[in-house]
Amino acid sequence: MRAFTYERASSVEAAAKAAASNPEAKFIAGGTNLLDLMKLEIETPTHLIDVNDIGLDKIEPTQDGGLRIGALVRNTDLAAHETVRRDYGLLSRALLAGASGQLRNKASTAGNLLQRTRCPYFYDTNQPCNKRQPGSGCSAIGGFSRQHAVIGTSEACIATNPSDMAIAMRALDAVVETVKGDGSRRAIPIADFHRLPGDTPHIETVLEPGEMITAVVLPPPIGGRQIYRKVRDRASYAFALVSVGAVIQSNGTGRIAVGGVAHKPWRVEAAEAELPNGARAAAHVLLADARPTEENRFKVELVERTLAAVVSEARG
Amino acid sequence: MQFDTPATTNPIDRLKVVGQPIHRIDGERKTTGRAIYAYEWNDPNVSYAYGYPVGAAIPKGRIKSMDVSDAKKALGVLAVVTTLDVGDLKKGDFNTAKLFGGDQVQHYHQAIAVVVAETFEQARAAAALVRVDYAEEKGAFDLEKAMDTAAKPEESQEPDTAVGDFDAAFTSAPVTLDETYTTPDQSHCMMEPHASIAAWNGDELTVWTSSQMIDWWRSDLATTLGIDKEKLHLMSPFIGGGFGGKLFLRADAVLAAFGAKAAGRPVKVALPRPLMPNNTTHRPATIQRIRIGADRDGRITAIAHQSWSGDLPGGGPETAVNQTRLLYAGVNRMTAMRLAALDLPEGNAMRAPGEAPGLMALEIAIDEMAEKLAMDPVQFRILNDTQVDPENPERPFSQRNLIGCLELGAERFGWNQRRGPGSRRDGNWLIGVGVAAAFRNNLLVPSGARVRLDREGIVTVETDMTDIGTGSYTIIAQTAAEMLGLPIDKVAVRLGDSRFPVSAGSGGQFGGNCSTAGVYAACVKLREAIAQKLGFNSEDVVFENGQVRSGNRAVPLAEAAGSDGLAGEDTIQWGDLSKTHQQSTFGAHFVEVGVDVATGETRIRRMLAVCAAGRILNPITARSQVIGAMTMGVGGALYEELAVDTRSGFFVNHDLAGYEVPVHADIPHQEVIFMNETDPMSSPMKAKGVGELGLCGVSAAIANAIYNATGIRVRHYPITLDKLIGGLPDVA
Numbered sequence A: 001m002r003a004f005t006y007e008r009a010s011s012v013e014a015a016a017k018a019a020a021s022n023p024e025a026k027f028i029a030g031g032t033n034l035l036d037l038m039k040l041e042i043e044t045p046t047h048l049i050d051v052n053d054i055g056l057d058k059i060e061p062t063q064d065g066g067l068r069i070g071a072l073v074r075n076t077d078l079a080a081h082e083t084v085r086r087d088y089g090l091l092s093r094a095l096l097a098g099a100s101g102q103l104r105n106k107a108s109t110a111g112n113l114l115q116r117t118r119c120p121y122f123y124d125t126n127q128p129c130n131k132r133q134p135g136s137g138c139s140a141i142g143g144f145s146r147q148h149a150v151i152g153t154s155e156a157c158i159a160t161n162p163s164d165m166a167i168a169m170r171a172l173d174a175v176v177e178t179v180k181g182d183g184s185r186r187a188i189p190i191a192d193f194h195r196l197p198g199d200t201p202h203i204e205t206v207l208e209p210g211e212m213i214t215a216v217v218l219p220p221p222i223g224g225r226q227i228y229r230k231v232r233d234r235a236s237y238a239f240a241l242v243s244v245g246a247v248i249q250s251n252g253t254g255r256i257a258v259g260g261v262a263h264k265p266w267r268v269e270a271a272e273a274e275l276p277n278g279a280r281a282a283a284h285v286l287l288a289d290a291r292p293t294e295e296n297r298f299k300v301e302l303v304e305r306t307l308a309a310v311v312s313e314a315r316g
Numbered sequence B: 001m002q003f004d005t006p007a008t009t010n011p012i013d014r015l016k017v018v019g020q021p022i023h024r025i026d027g028e029r030k031t032t033g034r035a036i037y038a039y040e041w042n043d044p045n046v047s048y049a050y051g052y053p054v055g056a057a058i059p060k061g062r063i064k065s066m067d068v069s070d071a072k073k074a075l076g077v078l079a080v081v082t083t084l085d086v087g088d089l090k091k092g093d094f095n096t097a098k099l100f101g102g103d104q105v106q107h108y109h110q111a112i113a114v115v116v117a118e119t120f121e122q123a124r125a126a127a128a129l130v131r132v133d134y135a136e137e138k139g140a141f142d143l144e145k146a147m148d149t150a151a152k153p154e155e156s157q158e159p160d161t162a163v164g165d166f167d168a169a170f171t172s173a174p175v176t177l178d179e180t181y182t183t184p185d186q187s188h189c190m191m192e193p194h195a196s197i198a199a200w201n202g203d204e205l206t207v208w209t210s211s212q213m214i215d216w217w218r219s220d221l222a223t224t225l226g227i228d229k230e231k232l233h234l235m236s237p238f239i240g241g242g243f244g245g246k247l248f249l250r251a252d253a254v255l256a257a258f259g260a261k262a263a264g265r266p267v268k269v270a271l272p273r274p275l276m277p278n279n280t281t282h283r284p285a286t287i288q289r290i291r292i293g294a295d296r297d298g299r300i301t302a303i304a305h306q307s308w309s310g311d312l313p314g315g316g317p318e319t320a321v322n323q324t325r326l327l328y329a330g331v332n333r334m335t336a337m338r339l340a341a342l343d344l345p346e347g348n349a350m351r352a353p354g355e356a357p358g359l360m361a362l363e364i365a366i367d368e369m370a371e372k373l374a375m376d377p378v379q380f381r382i383l384n385d386t387q388v389d390p391e392n393p394e395r396p397f398s399q400r401n402l403i404g405c406l407e408l409g410a411e412r413f414g415w416n417q418r419r420g421p422g423s424r425r426d427g428n429w430l431i432g433v434g435v436a437a438a439f440r441n442n443l444l445v446p447s448g449a450r451v452r453l454d455r456e457g458i459v460t461v462e463t464d465m466t467d468i469g470t471g472s473y474t475i476i477a478q479t480a481a482e483m484l485g486l487p488i489d490k491v492a493v494r495l496g497d498s499r500f501p502v503s504a505g506s507g508g509q510f511g512g513n514c515s516t517a518g519v520y521a522a523c524v525k526l527r528e529a530i531a532q533k534l535g536f537n538s539e540d541v542v543f544e545n546g547q548v549r550s551g552n553r554a555v556p557l558a559e560a561a562g563s564d565g566l567a568g569e570d571t572i573q574w575g576d577l578s579k580t581h582q583q584s585t586f587g588a589h590f591v592e593v594g595v596d597v598a599t600g601e602t603r604i605r606r607m608l609a610v611c612a613a614g615r616i617l618n619p620i621t622a623r624s625q626v627i628g629a630m631t632m633g634v635g636g637a638l639y640e641e642l643a644v645d646t647r648s649g650f651f652v653n654h655d656l657a658g659y660e661v662p663v664h665a666d667i668p669h670q671e672v673i674f675m676n677e678t679d680p681m682s683s684p685m686k687a688k689g690v691g692e693l694g695l696c697g698v699s700a701a702i703a704n705a706i707y708n709a710t711g712i713r714v715r716h717y718p719i720t721l722d723k724l725i726g727g728l729p730d731v732a
């Protein structure tokens, strides 16, 4: 970990301004991802702006009947919130499938969306990795790639986004609200928020430098059976090999977003249109362009089978 | 004391303290944070400095140069010591790869520098500034590719054994099996990392460390540093797990010693978790071919077990075939081990080396054979039991109750409920049960202790034995209490210090039996000293209720001690009983699993172990050993694998996020039953090893249960869902 300076921001505006004035700065929320990466010098900010005390820890109804979740709401609190449990069960379930109780107590909504990949080569600074060191190469291609992405990959990077929460947010059509250094604000649909790796895998979202997340907004509830199914080797405290977040309506239509397969939560509206024809049909469209490695080919079938289980659970 | 005739009745047989379910005497210190581990020693009068290790970034080659100028200038840095600075060092007897020194890199993350600073954070930051210029060399990292060039290991390993005519018997057997099984490289993953504090006082060195084997470390550290062993004082009273990873001196102690010398202050070094899997030792991967031939009635007529593993030059094989020499009958048999030269980190002992991976293969093969014979796998094992060493029928087992374990286990587990493969279902779960035999040899190692009785009537035991979480403190206290007729709270136990008599140490499940036997021997000496001082005839003295009695004279022990106290010291030495009699421990593992019909995720539902392992010195600590071992068996069956990057020559998943061990949610229910057994051949304690037995066979029982649940036979560990998914029923 390199030496850094630290400030505790007093307001949203002050935090955004501080970030705009220092390109080497980073926000720190729960710190559960950032600090680990700093210890390994994968992240090397020279300045940290602590955003824990600027009033972004509230969950409030929106005028149109949705829910605004402050960027600093902890994963534990969000999962336990009465409205979330009642109307957005998928989100609650996805959160509780992630990390551990201790981590969820610290982890924030914004930090969770911005957590970085768990590719083991990304974590080993001796190894080439385009995401960590652009242009150095990708060690996972041709290497140990069991966990890696099967779709939307590039020649530069085959990493996944490991977030469980983001899968639920994607299926629920959340919107990410931000503020920039000049005080301007924007709302980014979650579908556009995370990027595919392309030839710039080090750029993971559409956030501009210094842009801060203030909230994540959920549209009004859509009902349906809401299921999050996380498939992993051990029963707890492990990242997903594959996960399926689904909202299935009684008429057989629904939404599905899949985790563990891509650099972003994977959702294909055309696949959802196939849902009434069964899970297999939907999965075929969902992963039509999959390009797995030898080691993670199983994920294609696993998605199909998990989706089938989820659909049958929703019907049952 | 020379133990060369079977034990007869002795004071231990009273079982007033020994054999009782006594909670561990160090438990309170542990649960209240007062048990001090290596890195935590804190003398308020000492200002410690912190060392951070640098590991090699290549798997093989030479260091051309190192630039430490920026590191030296960094905030708080006191010293930087590189592998080039110290030059070639002598290697300890127990190390295959060198720990530090010289310009050669033998494996990834081999220690090449230590940066010492005022704080841990400063040392870590400066360590990242060390720049190294390497001349990388090509290495061999792929066991499968290296199989053909694998060589015969040293004769002392008994690489080839043969009795009868295996080939002929196998060819003519009506029912045969010929399959190949693989087990991956595995990492110990103990909670406490390797850690040491080194403090020099002139040419004398004191080291607080985390070691399973004090005397091995002391010798090897002295050798590595080129100092006199007598100048080295080592302490390791508490150890946060080792599992074989702390049997042999590791780099933390060497780096702390060099760092402390350079900084002129005591230095603390802990290996960072991501360095551990590649810097230290691991269990090597194996490829095992097993062939079995049997008569139609199920009697094994031919059995062969061959194993290939790899290690750095100078290393040894994973002895995965050894149990096959002893576990089942069969007139015609052979085993063979071959060792490939690989440039991966050093392979060495981990959690029941030999038997654990060996039974992972053998006990699947036995299950497969039973199926070919249309026999129940419990009955097949019982039918092929042997009461003598099958290679040498003149040589009986000292005790062998495998059949009892299998029968009792089958009854308690409800084995008769078992159905054919793929035929039980509970909602989305395919349910299956599996069984495997457990087998682990009982090893005998000399072990010494010193016992003092003071004028308060307190007995203090001192031995360099270690407690790696196993319960050594407790069973040693029980032994001394029983021998001297005292309650356990009158016994104090001091362990893990090189000033104390050399003990067996903790490894190979020999620690419990051997170290208590050493304490027994020392107590015999103390009893003699007490009797002699009181003028008692030592033949008829009785130690009971805090008194020593002879005829109608009784003297309280405190009084007998006198103002100077009395002491006894001895070492148990082992005669020929392990040569005339094969000493092994036995058990049976039963497991029920559920396999998710859609995803192929395997989850354990319940586990039962039945163990026949001599006298159980303390059913609480023994049970704790066995359930821990069973948990390791779950890891080995379902998750644990160091992924080898065969291009870049290292274990890729080198932290606890990437290398998965079981968590609580994976272990819903475990039950352990100990057979009522004493083994007079094994020691005056009549006890044997039990900890590692609890692991041996578990993974195969799980593999067999998965087969029973799904009808899919997986012969390559770990049995992850990707190996099942292609064979599961349709769900769409």
Ligand SMILES: Cc1cc2nc3c(=O)[nH]c(=O)nc-3n(C[C@H](O)[C@H](O)[C@H](O)COP(=O)(O)OP(=O)(O)OC[C@H]3O[C@@H](n4cnc5c(N)ncnc54)[C@H](O)[C@@H]3O)c2cc1C
Residues within 6 Å of the ligand: A026, A027, A028, A029, A030, A031, A032, A033, A034, A035, A036, A051, A071, A097, A098, A099, A100, A103, A106, A107, A108, A109, A110, A111, A112, A113, A114, A115, A162, A163, A164, A165, A211, A212, A213, A214, A237, A238, A239, A240, B657
């Ligand atoms: C052992 C372990 C296991 C885990 N397992 C799982 C799992 O199974 N599933 C899962 O989904 N996750 C898992 N996680 C990841 C965990 O969910 C994330 O670490 C956590 O959500 C990050 O939140 P945080 O608030 O701590 O973020 P921080 O570490 O504080 O920040 C993360 C990033 O977000 C940026 N940031 C934070 N707040 C803002 C803001 N308001 N605006 C702009 N940028 C911001 C920071 O600058 C940083 O780049 C695991 C983590 C660990 C350590």
Ligand code: SF4
Residues within 6 Å of the ligand: A117, A119, A120, A121, A122, A128, A129, A130, A131, A132, A137, A138, A139, A140, A141, A156, A157, A158, A159, A201
């Ligand atoms: S997959 Fe991406 S993160 Fe992993 S090594 Fe390749 S570039 Fe780096």
